[in-house]
Amino acid sequence: MDKDIFQNIIALIDDLSEKQRDLVRKALDGGDDLERLISIIENPLATKRECFYCKSENVKKWGVSHGLQRFRCFDCGKTFNALTGSPLARLRKKNRWMEMALALREGLSVRKTSTQCEVSVSTAFRWRHRFLKAAAADKPVKLDGIAEADETYILESFKGQRKLPRPARKRGGKAKKRGLSREQIPVLIVRDRNGVVIDAVLRDQSKDSIKSVLSGKLCKDNILCIDGGKALWGFVNEENIPFKLIPPGKHVHEKNPIFHIQNVNGYHQRLKSWLARFHGVSTKYLANYLGWRRIYEKPKAILTQTAWIQVAMGIPNQQLMRT
Numbered sequence: 001m002d003k004d005i006f007q008n009i010i011a012l013i014d015d016l017s018e019k020q021r022d023l024v025r026k027a028l029d030g031g032d033d034l035e036r037l038i039s040i041i042e043n044p045l046a047t048k049r050e051c052f053y054c055k056s057e058n059v060k061k062w063g064v065s066h067g068l069q070r071f072r073c074f075d076c077g078k079t080f081n082a083l084t085g086s087p088l089a090r091l092r093k094k095n096r097w098m099e100m101a102l103a104l105r106e107g108l109s110v111r112k113t114s115t116q117c118e119v120s121v122s123t124a125f126r127w128r129h130r131f132l133k134a135a136a137a138d139k140p141v142k143l144d145g146i147a148e149a150d151e152t153y154i155l156e157s158f159k160g161q162r163k164l165p166r167p168a169r170k171r172g173g174k175a176k177k178r179g180l181s182r183e184q185i186p187v188l189i190v191r192d193r194n195g196v197v198i199d200a201v202l203r204d205q206s207k208d209s210i211k212s213v214l215s216g217k218l219c220k221d222n223i224l225c226i227d228g229g230k231a232l233w234g235f236v237n238e239e240n241i242p243f244k245l246i247p248p249g250k251h252v253h254e255k256n257p258i259f260h261i262q263n264v265n266g267y268h269q270r271l272k273s274w275l276a277r278f279h280g281v282s283t284k285y286l287a288n289y290l291g292w293r294r295i296y297e298k299p300k301a302i303l304t305q306t307a308w309i310q311v312a313m314g315i316p317n318q319q320l321m322r323t
């Protein structure tokens, strides 16, 4: 930390109230996880208290349940708490959630997550996907300036499903056929030069499936660098998005090297080598892993446990969206 900022912090200690001093002590000791968690979870309702169902502000405190303040709406009569409607609603063992946030921040395997959070492996797995659900869905609404788009393919896995549509492969495994086949799931990554990423598991390799992901997110002010695959090419033409074709296998535009798809290809590589640690991810959950990676790429300094809890609750985090 910058020396001047540190000196300022020391100078500010004099002005702390006794309660604030206690909170600082707790934060320095690692704090009381549950207390920290509850204050993160309840912060949005503390700032703006309105009914989850009808948005009325005519709400009153209505007891405490599972550690969370409950509210009752006097317009629609329903009760709710800060987690109502979020993927984390009704998950138990809140005192372990800060550890779960840490496990996501560090990208831990399910087994290591289970150890870190002191929960069973099956709970760790269930938590992972509850915590990632909102992250997977919360995609940037637009990309700025030059952007790069390219598809990659992830080996299909039926891990976690009881009835396999084909005989099991050993851990991770290899596709039976080389190259593209039905075992390879197409994944689209589009990334602008600010590092903002849109990812998606594609239904198929058609122009329409690209359109369902990107329509409205790019405009005439963008220049999309693509490698000439049929689906992307069809999309930019139909939507009149300015584009630059990067020759296959070249990664860089021949006349103007500012146009390239090196960033997005680098992203593909990082994604794939990172996925390897999970020994084959189930296709059903692939979108969650894409969301996890998208957030995992943010600078660690802003990707705190607090930020992860907010992401899991589906609270938009301005800092995370910008960087």
Ligand SMILES: [Zn+2]
Binding pocket: 051, 052, 053, 054, 055, 056, 073, 074, 075, 076, 077, 078
């Ligand atoms: Zn209401």
